Structure formats: structure tokens, C-alpha cells
Amino acid sequence: MEYEDRRGGTVTAAWVTVDLTIFTIRDDALQVLLIERGKEPFEGRAALPGGYVRSNEALEQAARRELREETGVGSRHLHLEQLGTYGAPDRDPRGRVVTVAYLALGPDMPEARAGTDARGAHWTPVEEALHDGGRHLAFDHDVILRDAVERARTQLEYTTIATAFCSEPFTISELRRVYEVMWGQTLDPSNFRRKVLGADGFVAATGERTMPAAGRPAVLYRRGVEKRLVPPLLRAAAR
Amino acid sequence: MEYEDRRGGTVTAAWVTVDLTIFTIRDDALQVLLIERGKEPFEGRAALPGGYVRSNEALEQAARRELREETGVGSRHLHLEQLGTYGAPDRDPRGRVVTVAYLALGPDMPEARAGTDARGAHWTPVEEALHDGGRHLAFDHDVILRDAVERARTQLEYTTIATAFCSEPFTISELRRVYEVMWGQTLDPSNFRRKVLGADGFVAATGERTMPAAGRPAVLYRRGVEKRLVPPLLRAAAR
């Protein structure tokens, strides 16, 4: 499956895969689901979960299938978006493989189960996965992971996806904690509350309250309908 | 080049193409470069320029090559970014073809020349290309074009890419015109100027001035070094 195009270039067919960057917040840290590869290439190395796109499958459909297979969680409750496509000619030693990377966000999930080609799947703090500059993950997954982190951090500024990290119902404090963990900075509780409640459709009150061990009960909210956050909630460092 | 994976799905290799959405502003309208297809499928229909990714070519490299071939303009002066990847199983009647769409922005360019597989290349107002809901372009290019327009409009809010539409040097009024055309709304000249000049690295003064036929000469600027625009310049409708 190779031919010469009319301009003198050689064209080869490629395998198409999807790779998933699945984020959650656990133990006050951003964690990513990594598998340990069970076969060559990169056997034994950590990698993002993923797999081949099947013949009659759309790209996002393949991503949702992998998500289900790797996490055991129905993808309906998760935020899923296309992150970007990576296709350097030498990114996979087996041949030309182009991968479409997806970004998935969800609340703290049950411990992942291993996929078919993997020895095990584990939640790993992103800081650990990327420590001293990366080059720990298989293929170009360091790059993909770095891009995914940056995308997620930026998305928090301009969209309401932070709610995707919270299991419903949630409190404003829990939502604030998402921002604090993702950005590595504390936010003023008072100003944060004002911003979130003042933005139409960010969250919706349930009428319920928490019954905490200590402290005043907090009002509970669900995700709102609005996807964009206008005006945005900017990181202090970015200003 | 087809096999059954270990979970019972059939996997086929795919052809990988890049498609380009090349925008410019001409005659006070957003225009996109479209080719007329010279062969089946969709022979005679308008389409986005694009082509196969070659065996030893990176994706962006392929995009730059196509850009050069279609516009005759060196891609160094153009803004180029990956837009997204489209891979519905039936998007190309010839078989499985996954396309990586790129968004390119440039100042008004010389009339395009036809590519190898095309009868001709023409600048077309986007409004015309998408009129009454689309379904004019080949493949799923209507969808890609719509996504590209939306992406470009949004990027104007949060980044400094509007300068990519201006040929250097340019005036603040020319830059404002870019926003007005892209958003379909007029902006207050005074407030716009204050915003642009107040944002570090958006534009850089050249020290030169225009010599217009009528009116006061305007100060000329070049693109600044900053890519992000913080705080953003939001569309009125989006607020």
C-alpha cells in the first residue's frame, strides 16, 4: 500500500491510533492514567492508554471505546475533547503510525483496570510522570502529556470544564480546589465564589447542603449548562 | 494491510492527508482559498487545498509544502496551526482517509495558482462558501471550514494573531479592520487603540508613518513578540 504521487513524492498508508490523556484530581494532585506496556516496542515502559482505530469507527468513537476499556467508566460522564494529532515519521519504530490524542477529564475514578495490551494501569501524579524534563514515557507521549496539561490549565481559564473534575454534587470549595491544584496557586475564597456564582450557567444550586464533620455546612451545586466562561478567570501568573 | 486486533475488531491502514484552510482578508471580507477539484471523487466541486502526507514527512511539514504549492508563498510569513483531525469512516468514498486540518492566516496574497490535482484555485468569501448552511464543498470540508472560522474568530480574542492578516508595516486602523471584518461588528477606534497599545508585545512601532491621499498620516507598526493577549479582547456579542 504505497505509491508515488504525481509530484514525485512517495506516499504510504499509515496506522491510525488514538491516545488518551485521562486526568483526574487525586490526593490534591493532578494525576494521569498510565499503563505499563506489555509488549514491544517500549515493553515495560509507561505510556498513555490508546489503541488502533477500527475500520468502521469514527475517531471520537474509538477514543470513547478505549476510555471505557481502560477505566471501566462510561464515557458519558467524562469530558472528552480532541487535543491534537502527532505524526512524526519516526515516532513509532514499527512504521508509520499517526495518533490522534484526546484529552479526558473526570472526577476521581475507581482504580483503573488494565487494557488488553497492558500489564497494568495506574494513576500517576503528572509531576512525577514529567519529572526532570520528561523522556520517561513511550513514543512521544511525554510531549502529548505536556501539551495536554497546558491545554487543561488554559481551558480552566476560558471554559467551565473545571466542573468535570468534580463528582456531583459538589461545593464551591471543591471547585476552587480544582483550580488551585491545576494552577499550583491558592485563590481567594471570597473572590472565587463571587466569580463562579456571578457567571451564568457555571454551576447550578441543588438546594442541598453538606453535613461536614467540622465547620459550617456548604451549599451543593451541579454543573451548569454554559461551556464558555466569559469573562475568563485568569491565572495570576499569566497576567 | 488489514488485520484483526486482539479484542475482535478489524483494523485497516488509512491514507493520511492534510487539508488547509487558508484565510486572508480581501475586499473587506474574510476569504478562503478553494480549489476546484480536477478528478474524482467530487470532480468539479470546490474543496480545501490539501494532499497526501508523504512517507518521510511530518504533518506540519506536509502542510507547509501544500501551502507553498497552492499559494506560491513561502510559509514563513504565514501563521500556521493545527486545527483538528477529521476521520469519519465514510468521509472519503475511496476508502479510509484521515485528514489533519490546518489553519493558515496571511495578509492579502497574490492570486493563488492551481495545484497539481486542481483545475484552479480561487479566493472565495467565506460567507459565500458557507451560504445557506453549507453542503457545497467536497468531502466534509464544509465542517472543517466552519470549525476554522470559529477558531479564527475566537483566536482573535485571546491571541495576537490578528496581526498575521496584516502585511507589515501596518496601521492600527488596518488592524482594527481585521477585527471588524472577522467579527462583523464595528469597534470604537479610540478604545481599540488604547487596548492594542496597552498590551505589551502586541505591536511594535516602526517610527515610520503613512503618506495617505487624504487625512492625517498614521503611525506604522510591526507585529510584536507576544502571542497571547492577556487580558483578552472580547467580542461584544460573546459577553
Place this chain on the structure above:
DNA sequence: GGAATAGTGTCTGTGAGACAGTATAGG
């Protein structure tokens, strides 16, 4: 001077940062 376009100044409302103060629970 008049037309045309560029550029300045200023008033006002909104929203964000800082932070003091109040509320409601358990012990």
C-alpha cells in the same frame, strides 16, 4: 476653510484583588 482620517482625554460603570467581618456547624 473644509473634508478626511489619526489620535487624545475624560467620564463612568463593571469587575477583580485584598481583606475584614459574620454565620453555622461540632466539640
Place this chain on the structure above:
DNA sequence: CCTATACTGTCTCACAGACACTATTCC
């Protein structure tokens, strides 16, 4: 009472929208 957490109010400054005004060119 105290502690812990949730929530409210307020002061101030930065910034955006509206818009009046001034500047510089050609005719």
C-alpha cells in the same frame, strides 16, 4: 467557650465602553 469551615460586605484600583475633543494632512 473554641475551632473549623462557609459565606458576606466593602474598599480600591484597573480596565472597558461611550463619546467629546484635538491634530495633521490634502484639497
